[in-house]
Amino acid sequence: MPQSTDRPVLLLFDINETLLDLAPLRASIERLLPGGAELWFTTMLHYATALNLAGRFEPLPEVGAAALRMLAEGRGLNLSPQQAQAAIAPITRLPAHPDAAPALARLRRAGFGLAALSNSTSAGLRAQLAFAGLAPLFDAQFSVQDFGVYKPNPQVYRGAASRMRVAPGQAMLVAAHGWDLAGASLAGVRTAFVCRGKQRPFPLADEPEMIVQDLSELAGRLGA
Amino acid sequence: MPQSTDRPVLLLFDINETLLDLAPLRASIERLLPGGAELWFTTMLHYATALNLAGRFEPLPEVGAAALRMLAEGRGLNLSPQQAQAAIAPITRLPAHPDAAPALARLRRAGFGLAALSNSTSAGLRAQLAFAGLAPLFDAQFSVQDFGVYKPNPQVYRGAASRMRVAPGQAMLVAAHGWDLAGASLAGVRTAFVCRGKQRPFPLADEPEMIVQDLSELAGRLGA
Numbered sequence: 168m169p170q171s172t173d174r175p176v177l178l179l180f181d182i183n184e185t186l187l188d189l190a191p192l193r194a195s196i197e198r199l200l201p202g203g204a205e206l207w208f209t210t211m212l213h214y215a216t217a218l219n220l221a222g223r224f225e226p227l228p229e230v231g232a233a234a235l236r237m238l239a240e241g242r243g244l245n246l247s248p249q250q251a252q253a254a255i256a257p258i259t260r261l262p263a264h265p266d267a268a269p270a271l272a273r274l275r276r277a278g279f280g281l282a283a284l285s286n287s288t289s290a291g292l293r294a295q296l297a298f299a300g301l302a303p304l305f306d307a308q309f310s311v312q313d314f315g316v317y318k319p320n321p322q323v324y325r326g327a328a329s330r331m332r333v334a335p336g337q338a339m340l341v342a343a344h345g346w347d348l349a350g351a352s353l354a355g356v357r358t359a360f361v362c363r364g365k366q367r368p369f370p371l372a373d374e375p376e377m378i379v380q381d382l383s384e385l386a387g388r389l390g391a
Numbered sequence: 392m393p394q395s396t397d398r399p400v401l402l403l404f405d406i407n408e409t410l411l412d413l414a415p416l417r418a419s420i421e422r423l424l425p426g427g428a429e430l431w432f433t434t435m436l437h438y439a440t441a442l443n444l445a446g447r448f449e450p451l452p453e454v455g456a457a458a459l460r461m462l463a464e465g466r467g468l469n470l471s472p473q474q475a476q477a478a479i480a481p482i483t484r485l486p487a488h489p490d491a492a493p494a495l496a497r498l499r500r501a502g503f504g505l506a507a508l509s510n511s512t513s514a515g516l517r518a519q520l521a522f523a524g525l526a527p528l529f530d531a532q533f534s535v536q537d538f539g540v541y542k543p544n545p546q547v548y549r550g551a552a553s554r555m556r557v558a559p560g561q562a563m564l565v566a567a568h569g570w571d572l573a574g575a576s577l578a579g580v581r582t583a584f585v586c587r588g589k590q591r592p593f594p595l596a597d598e599p600e601m602i603v604q605d606l607s608e609l610a611g612r613l614g615a
Contacts, residue, residue, distance in 0.1 A: 205430055206429055206430045206433060209430060209433045209434050209437055210433050212437055212441075213433055213436055213440060213570065214569070214570055216437060216440045216444055217440050217543050217573070217574070218543075218570070218595070220443060220540075220541070220544050220574075221543040221545060221573060221574040221577045221578075222545060222577055223573075223577060229595060230595065233593060233594040233595040234593075236594050237569060237594060238589070241589030241590060241591045242589060248594075316444075317444070319441050319442075319444055319445040320444050321445060321446060345461060346438055346441040346442070349441070349442060349445060349447075350445040353445045353446055353447060354445075364465070365462070365465030365466060366465060367461050367464040367465045368461070369438060369457060369461050370457040370460050370461060370472075371442070371453060371454065371457040
């Protein structure tokens with residue numbers, strides 16, 4: 168267990184998959200793209216990141232709908248923009264993983280600052296946290312829209328720390344995706360990896376400071 | 392058919408999947424990750440792009456091997472770095488699609504400048520084009536390593552055009568991936584999409600100037 172002087176002041180939480188269970192979204196995507204939900208999710212992230220590297224910022228739901236239409240068309244299924252939007256609509260109605268709310272409450276009581284930090288849009292993130300019942304547990308909610316660039320651009324992690332008036336090294340990102348932790352680490356932010364579903368750390372990134380099976384393990388290891 | 396004054400001076404060709412058939416690589420990946428070759432390829436591209444957005448440049452084979460280990464571990468299979476490298480080794484021994492060499496030869500005879508432009512490493516690209524028998528058909532081979540950033544960063548497309556002493560608008564990228572054409576278009580380069588396998592244009596990108604089923608259709612439409 169770390170010493171209290173070594174405790175991060177602020178915990179930044181990734182939302183999709185890390186705190187929220189993607190199962191309803193996966194089921195909706197699989198109805199159109201059998202076996203393809205994981206590919207769709209990664210394709211959405213890849214295209215959002217790639218457009219950003221090329222100098223464009225497009226909101227995640229629009230990238231997700233376009234990626235779904237593209238993948239479906241490759242399988243001989245033509246979707247209208249409306250059909251694609253309807254298929255990804257469950258993204259704002261995802262339940263929290265059962266360990267999320269109790270662990271966040273415990274960390275809050277132990278005095279950690281807690282902020283959401285998501286590639287979702289500002290409005291989408293608000294809707295997600297309200298639906299999942301997690302909104303009251305956070306001191307702040309940050310969307311990449313606040314910064315105009317996607318994670319893992321270091322500006323996002325540093326920007327969130329700065330708005331919470333802490334140095335990057337006083338913050339810790341908690342996330343279930345290796346690319347996210349890689350960016351946080353390059354931004355000077357501490358990292359904890361939560362193993363959700365088939366997600367595992369990325370071997371080329373800096374080793375996460377903690378690898379935990381769920382958020383109650385995280386709370387325990389942070390002394391909460 | 393475009394007027395000759397409207398013809399691009401330089402054709403930039405993406406290599407993996409656009410000119411080369413990924414089937415041997417897919418088969419090798421599927422042996423470890425049944426049903427997961429497409430997911431692996433997209434994950435490799437996503438992580439290469441994401442690390443780049445975060446300020447790091449890692450060679451594609453290393454990103455690909457790390458992505459394979461990560462995905463395999465999520466399915467309960469622990470691969471050594473050597474096992475992962477062995478699984479992606481077929482990437483330098485891919486056959487050209489049957490339409491590639493005849494169309495490139497035709498375009499060459501018609502006076503177009505032809506250059507390879509790949510996210511592969513410099514050494515990997517050389518090996519790929521030599522194995523596939525396409526090397527003699529190109530005036531130049533560019534790897535993203537020449538520019539220190541991955542496609543779709545605009546510097547790659549503009550850099551390749553500049554080294555070939557043409558303006559971006561005199562060049563056309565030929566590729567089978569929407570994110571690649573999106574970047575080229577944002578860099579002021581003209582675009583042609585080749586439909587390989589399940590690949591289709593990305594609805595949020597600028598519409599490609601041409602969408603062709605194969606490279607002989609491209610040659611025909613360019614008047615070669």
